[in-house]
Amino acid sequence: MYIVSLHYIRPLAELELHLAAHRTWLDQHYAAQLFLASGPKVPRTGGVILVRAMPREQLDALLAGDPFALAGVVTHEVTEFNATKQHPALAATGLLDTSAV
Numbered sequence: 001m002y003i004v005s006l007h008y009i010r011p012l013a014e015l016e017l018h019l020a021a022h023r024t025w026l027d028q029h030y031a032a033q034l035f036l037a038s039g040p041k042v043p044r045t046g047g048v049i050l051v052r053a054m055p056r057e058q059l060d061a062l063l064a065g066d067p068f069a070l071a072g073v074v075t076h077e078v079t080e081f082n083a084t085k086q087h088p089a090l091a092a093t094g095l096l097d098t099s100a101v
Contacts, residue, residue: 001036001096002059003079006047010073021067029062036095046074052095056080 008015026049029035037050051059059078068074083096090096 001053001081001083002051004049004051005077006074007077008046008074015073018067018071018073025067033095
């Protein structure tokens with residue numbers, strides 16, 4: 001699994017210009033069951049995306065297509081971790097299965 005930390009590198013007003021496209025991009029990857037959770041940091045200096053296990057090259061390609069990244073308003077920091085413990089309800093979904101990676 002991955003924790004993707006987005007860091008805003010441009011003013012919020014500039015970021016807001018790309019927010020609708022970013023949300024559409026998020027929705028596409030939720031529909032593909034690749035993203036598990038996302039949202040802004042508090043305070044709003046960036047955001048976080050929790051991503052299911054996949055090859056790192058696939059994640060890098062997804063992040064390169066983020067409208068925020070394409071507009072140059074964020075940087076992405078990726079932390080990979082092994083979810084060795086998980087809530088039973090989440091485990092039942094199979095979304096945290098790393099055997100296919």
